Amino acid sequence: MDFSFLGKSVELGRIDGELRHLWETDDASTKASLVNFALYNEDPRSLADNHQMVARLTREHACRALLIAVDRDQPAPAARAWITAHCQLANGDRAICSEQVAFLIGGGGAEMIRNVVFAHLDSDLPLVFWWQGDFSDAFEDRLYSIIDRLIIDSGSWSRDPAGQFARLQQAHEDPSSRFVVNDISWxxxxxxxxxxxxxxxxxxxxxxxxxxxxxxxxxxxxxxxxxxxxxxxxxxxxxxxxxxxxxxxxxxxxxxxxxxxxxxxxxxxxxxxxxxxxxxxxxxxxxxxxxxxxxxxxxxxxxxxxxxxxxxxxxxxxDEADLVSEQLQRAGxxxxxxxxxxxxxxxxxxx
Amino acid sequence: MPSNPFKESLISRQRPGPCSLVIFGATGDLTHRKLIPALYNLAVDGELPPQTKVLAFARRDKTDDDFRSELEEANRKHSRQGHDDAIWRHFAESIHYHRSEFQDDQGYASLADRLDQFDHQRGAPANRLFYLASAPEFFEPIMTHIRQADLNRPADGCWARVVCEKPFGTDLKSARSLNQVVSEAFDERDTYRIDHYLGKETAQNIMVLRFANALFEPLWRNRFVDHVQITCAENLGMEGGRGGYYDKSGALRDMVQNHLFQLLSLVAMEPPIGLSADAVRDEKVKVLRSLRPLVGPEQVGANVVRAQYTAGSVDGVVRPGYREEDRVDPASMTESYVALRLFIDTWRWSGVPFYIRVGKQLPKKATEISVHFKATPQIPFNTDAVRGGKNVLVIRIQPDEGIALRFLSKMPGSALRMEPVKMNFHYRDSFGKTSPEAYERLLLDAMAGDATLFARRDEVEAAWKFIDELQHAWHESESPPPMASYPAGSWGPKEADQLLGQDDRVWRRL
The missing domain is CATH 3.30.360 (Dihydrodipicolinate Reductase; domain 2)
Incomplete structure (x- = not known):
């Protein structure tokens, strides 16, 4: 699959340095971020749609976007990363930009996914986590305990929706969790x-x-x-x-x-x-x-x-992007x- | 009546019920530029209660359709979210025109009939909100007639409220008289004196900044704050015939008594015990009552500078002097600029000067509050020796709403050199959506019964009491302080610079 649309391919260990370099070379833009916004999907093809989604959402919601796609079919643990920025012209004069880091993770299981998220959050900013599709074993307590706002679309669940709701309720009631749920279907x-x-x-x-x-x-x-x-x-x-x-x-x-x-x-x-x-x-x-x-x-x-x-x-x-934008706009x-x-x-x- | 079960918990703030809004003086600029676009935008956002009716009460002869057409044209120009024909059509159906003189008994009797008709169409009595957008001299006859026609008495389970536009009086005596007239028709809890500065997002954010963050409040006192500056600069003069009104008012009465004193109260108030309207206003009024009075021409002359602009240029455009402006008396003694040094005699603010300046024909439009912190002790860094070395927190009210913090940082290199740097938060960068206009928030609050962002009777009177002394020294004393001057396009008279210079301080450069 060609992922060049995700920007510059970088080594995982060099992401922070590459992001710094991105801003050092650009005097005309302002980097802005109110939240860490992670979009998680267990289908590598989701990266294209989510890239477009972030481009739209950052018009109104400055964030550090983390696109995470998991390739369950890949046998050996491996991860690739890309960085780019989405810039919007503010008041016709200045570009306001949001950073995006995209990850394709294969064969690593829940721990690898979680560690990738942990390592690339913009410190002190809340984490909004959009879990796309059915819950899997990656949705475990050490991941959801750092989430502040969990976005889901219960209408997209393909397996046992009643069971999925039970899983959600259980995680929400877990003393280690603190997340607020925003269900796109709701x-x-x-x-x-x-x-x-x-x-x-x-x-x-x-x-x-x-x-x-x-x-x-x-x-x-x-x-x-x-x-x-x-x-x-x-x-x-x-x-x-x-x-x-x-x-x-x-x-x-x-x-x-x-x-x-x-x-x-x-x-x-x-x-x-x-x-x-x-x-x-x-x-x-x-x-x-x-x-x-x-x-x-x-x-x-x-x-x-x-x-x-x-x-x-x-x-x-x-439209899904409008609905998510509305959720990000409306706290509670x-x-x-x-x-x-x-x-x-x-x-x-x-x- | 049982409550609406579907309403509960749907939204985080109280939702107003159906309401008839009567606007007195509805053919004026305020209705066209602010009120109708605000109501329309509430409708666009789905915030306007269903079955809301707007009844325009004015003297000119118009039909409903004439009036709606005028408003449509105005809405296209002034609406924050553009103009959607479908929403406008539905919204405009709720607007009606009622022609009457403000002193005509019959006009109020027929107003009552029309409001009853609206209630009949709704199938139940609704709430009533009377908005005084007329010239202030008509407030009294309007209030008297509303009372005589029993329009101030709501039906069971409903409310009747009044919103009063500024200016609320021209001095303490007239404000008290106006308050008396209003209070004969409406309880204080149903009286909403509007000050649109309080509807601005950044003005509301002052309380959040101070009381929702642990960082600032411990420093917000005389031990750490050197002084506070509040600036309201306008780069316009008397365009559009404003001279007629302004020359009777002046900067002190037009801006300081209401808007700037409201900002001062928010900056200097103690933490309220709750977020109820009265809890907040109790603390705000204490600030106004604690203002050290300036009595007599000597004290006023030492602490207040008044000035008029002379011919000059702003943004490269030649501007006439104040006394040459349209509808301004050529011998006018009305100030287009005023600078004040105020003290708030409380434990928190003892010894901290608050400098306020407001003026027309200044280089740019900006309203800002800056809190200037004291310098650190000289050991180990001599911060005083560094240009701009003190910390400053700036709250920008308009335009470019936001907050900035200035602090010192070491410059890179082997030597220990420090330079001031700025952390800057801009609303527009961080929050993509535009803020609602002040009138949207305030109209909705009045309908929902939340008076937090409206001035209470005692606040208005306390502000006028202070202002009256200055007016008296200027206009009625035997040795009034002089009227200074400044060229249009400058930052004000040199006397205002000297006011701070005496204290070894300077106005912040905007």
Missing amino acids: TRSFHMRQGLAHCFDDAPSLRALPTIDRLQLTVAPHRQVAGLMLVAWIAARLERGITTDGSDVRLTDHHGQTPDIRVEVVDDPKPGVCIRSLELSGPGCRFQLHHDLGDSHLQLLSDTPGHQMRHVIPADHE VNRLYFEMIPGLRRLLVRA
């Missing part, structure tokens, strides 16, 4: 959740909430996890239990005071938008959020007896995410 529904909150901002809508008995979601076929997260979140917010019986899913009131909410998750016949629509309805009331392909806005409708409200808010991003500890996971695991086991 971010895909951020504005949808915000929009749903908007729908119940007024008294007539809020009064109608206990009468809701149906929830319908239209989701792109490959984005089922994002849709199920939304269902689990609604259940958690309404303090409902989730009961499943074959394909029948209901959100039930433990106290039996409000009707069950029947859940229907429909595959979008015209995929392209992660979650095309969400509708909560009951006798005489309807709350709808709709996102059309190509539209950067979400259309909101609250329809209760004698009262109708329409509103538009920004729609969720579809994301407690709600872990509140939602038990319900989600129930739904995933059923699926």
Whole structure:
């Protein structure tokens, strides 16, 4: 494979010196870094996509980027490295640059991967670690104990998503860990959740909430996890239990005071938008959020007896780089995410 | 009403509920350049509460459509995030125009009807925010009529608030009178006196810098700080007819009483016991109350320099003198520049001078705070002997927001030579996204009921009390301190340099 697009090939032991040399020869640029941003993938071909990804993300997020690709097929331990910089013109006059170090690691196992990360962090800056794909044995305590923010995309997990969530939860609860989780699948529904909150901002809508008995979601076929997260979140917010019986899913009131909410998750016949629509309805009331392909806005409708409200808010991003950028922009500890996971695991086991 | 379960925990700050925003004096520049673009940008970010209505109350005859067209044109020019036709169309539907004189009873009765209509359309009463963007002389009749029309009384579970634009009074007497008028209609907790400097990202960052970092606060006191300088330089004069307003106000009342005293309070305050609005404002007002008064022409003359610019040039463009400016009295005694030496009589700041300067037609636009630390003892390094040898922490408020720290470093080589070097943090380099405009933050805070970044009644009155003494010495005493002069494009009068020179200090070079 040709990796020349990753910049200058350097020996692992000479990376720091080569980076210094890179800046010594360039008076016109400013090096900036707010975080260490590691992108980890167990497919060597990921280096090309991640290189492009970092080029985009550094427009708004100055960082030291570490691209780590693991080649599981390589028998003997070996590692190669490349350095380059991504520069953006600030205010039309000065170039602000972020360093990138790319690694291709073969046959070394978890320890080698971890040591490569340890050795090339920009000191004192937080570590944002984007683990791409399923968790492997490399995701172990001595690695995740140094991570400050863990980015994942649970929608991309190919093997046993419920088990992957259990692995994540276990690592998160490990006393040695301190990382905050940013799940791209969860971010895909951020504005949808915000929009749903908007729908119940007024008294007539809020009064109608206990009468809701149906929830319908239209989701792109490959984005089922994002849709199920939304269902689990609604259940958690309404303090409902989730009961499943074959394909029948209901959100039930433990106290039996409000009707069950029947859940229907429909595959979008015209995929392209992660979650095309969400509708909560009951006798005489309807709350709808709709996102059309190509539209950067979400259309909101609250329809209760004698009262109708329409509103538009920004729609969720579809593009992965935009979603990660949004996560990097928005700090926070994301407690709600872990509140939602038990319900989600129930739904995933059923699926 | 039960709370909205979906709202909880979604976001880290309080979200405002539906609201009707009534802007008095809505045909003015502020609405076009600042308020509407701020509301539009909140809508773009999804921060504007749904069902928000904007009702423009003004005297000129216009239809809703006329007014929306005007605002659209202004928004295209001034919006921070550009102009999106689809978002604008939806947002503009929420804007309405209400023609009335400010003293017309009928105008307020019909205003009440329109607000009721909005509530009816929403299906429930909503909150009400009254924004006084009119000339200050109309504040009183507007407040009186709002009260008489019962518009200040919110429906159950809702709130009614008022936002007052600057200037809040022209002296202590008028500020007290205005406060009295406002307090007859609104409780203090529902009164939001806006100072857009407090909405600036870097002004808010002063508290974070001081109280969220262990490094600075232990040094932030008279044992280590030699003096503090606050500079607000403008490279413009009286362009666009500003002379009419400015000549009645002057630098002291236009800038020092509000913006610069707010910055001074943030720099000098004690750590608040919490981040509630009152906890922060309690500490800020203590700073203003602790300012050593300057009473009488002698004390004022010794500690305050006032000046007017004479003809000169800025950025290679010839500029007239202040008294030759459009709408300025040729015999004007209004200052376009003021420099002050202030002392805060507290344990923390005893003996530390705070130098403040603000002026028009200076070489460049910049607002900065610099904290100048004392020199180290002479042993083993004689740092005083090194040019610029003292440590300086600079907080740049605008433009190029950021923080810089100057310290000494050994120059490479066999000899022990030291030179000052600078560590520099620029917001724009580190955070790629542009900061929200001050008005976006402040409008949202007013809707959400967070008054931390707004001036409280006692702050305003304490500031005016101090300023009144200076005004009195200048304009009502028998031997007023002289009016100095400086050529447009210079850094101010030589008397201001002497003010620091007497203390063996110099103004920081910007």
